[in-house]
Amino acid sequence: MNNQELKRYDRQIILEEMGIEGQEKLRKASILVIGAGGLGCPLLSYLTGAGIGKIGVIDGDVVEESNLHRQVLYQYSDLGKNKAQAAATQLNLRNPLVEIQAYPHHLNAKNAIEIILGYDMVVDGSDNFPTRYLVNDCCVALKKTLVFGSIFQFEGQVSVFNHQGGPDYRSCYPEAPAADEVPNCGESGVLGPLPGMVGSIMANEVIKIVCGFGVPLSGKLLILNALNYDMQIFNIQPENPEQENASPVKTKAAAYQEIGIRELEEWKEKAEPFLLIDVREAYEFEEHNIGGTNISLYDLKDKIDSIPFHSKLVLCCTSGAKSRMAVKIISKKREEELFIISLLSQNT
Template sequence: MPSSRYQKHIKLKGFGKEAQDKLAKSKVLIIGAGGLGTPAAQYLNGVGVGTIGIVDQDLIEESNLARQTLFRPKDIGKAKTDTLISWLQEQNPETKLINIAKYIDPGNALDTIADYDVVLDASDNFGTRYLVNDACVILGRPFIYGAIHDFEGQVSVLNYQDGPTYRCLFPESSHNQLIPNCDENGVLGILPGLIGTYQALEAIKVITGIGEPLSGKLMIVDTLGQNHLKIGVPCKAENKAINKLKNDYRQDVCASSMDYHELSPEDLLEKINAGTSFRLIDVRSNAEFDQDRLVQAINIPLQEINKKTEELRSVKELIIICQSGKRSQQAALMLKELFPTANIFNVQGGMNAVRSSKVEVGGVK
């Protein structure tokens, strides 16, 4: 380890040489060399993680450049892992960098993950996340989760010290397949840089033992309002009992009786105009709700949903909305599990979609 490279870390109270040595001995696997994976790799490499493996088989496209800022126009058409590792080697020659130029699948996941201490998931689809989660549960590896949607990001530390898993956070559902990734829905380039950096920070905390990792908590970052919200994630014992991988992690798009329904802003207007009996629940924070809300909505922040079950029990039709559609999706899954006979709807795209549509949904304050 270079004597001067990490001197600021070593001087840092509560960190010091002991924590730096832990980083040097650690092995981190990053699954995905895109918007989340590139900033995470940059900072983990910079701080002195000893071994970094990077899994991806994609080639660089022009549309990647606005958010995957380590890539340049001359890199278009090259393999992401080759290009990223070349950049990282120049940044920190001391790091052992492992190029895994393939997609992770049920046939290679356990062998790939077994060699690492911490897994940072920077993929962009539910199937891969469930696969990575299940492999991490079987192998006992912490799983640093990050995701982005519209102007909103999420971060959590899963499967850490007997904490909740990804399946505790997002029970498997056919509607997960219907949520667009950033290629389909768009994303502001700076957001994955922010969330990927948060993932790197959580990995450092897990490796070194400093601070309080986001285990049992989901941090939601709303970049438009600069709001950071943390909600509790309950741990379900059955999700810790996985002992083998499924043969196929592609998401089934067939609806089941446990699924909620998707509702566009136009559909919401139609329901309002028809005088349908329903309860519209806004699951954003109190501050977000006060700034911008639908007049028909009541505010029950996501972290308080489980405390309001009695007052919702008699309602036959529940419509859930948040800022971008992610929190409301989680609330819809929670409420469908609690009230399986109720009709539950998630407003697609949330308040962002309502605002950008031409629809006047009964007034927005």
């Protein structure tokens, strides 16, 4: 490294865990970032600041005024511009020592393999399930580590997939929800600082993995609640419990069925016994619910023994995501038949 690089990265080079060797690893690394939106903006900023040698950013969307409250790379003058290109312009100004490659289009089945193949690691900050599954499957096929993040209203998730034999995205979420059951920021909203918090954690995971220090979130799913700063880490369990201390491997998904409101109403009409548990936060339950008992996902592990036994246990949340995590917790201790219902399915 030359004097300019030594001066720019001095504050992280002096970290014992980093040193010159770690900075050289960052300099030689190439990272592809999927999405230059809420998560992509802080993520790209910190990766660029850290001195990653080459960063690719792919996004086919344009900057809209409703993006500006959370997508901090963009200015009012960027409205209407492609996000990948606008982000690359800003990042080049922040650190001209980093090579930024903009892909001003969406990732799809035709271009994904070719683009991902050119990078050491992939970071997924996309906002839709088809892209997430496409990115995951390509990373599995190409043996690329995938850092994943997502946000919804006040909640964020981060994990590291396909890392050194660890589980992939499908181990955590085997199947995508139906298209009409998927919420988005335009319909549900998102707190402005949340993507900054989650994107920073994602960038931290990238730097740790590239440099080889710390413990990455491989085989674990971090869930952050910005309302009360509750942060929990769920284990993505290995198939064989005896391998607990070994490198995580893909898991067998806990068995459950997804049902809609109509099916639940039919059970009520036939007086079929079931227990409905809403695993959202109390404020969400108070604003809108379809009945049942409210036990937050974050409290479920501690309260599971107090839940009365029923032959059918129905778990409810907004989109189904929290319910799927609840299935993993409950199935370890209970033997009821498990069902998932999302509030969004009321329109189906």
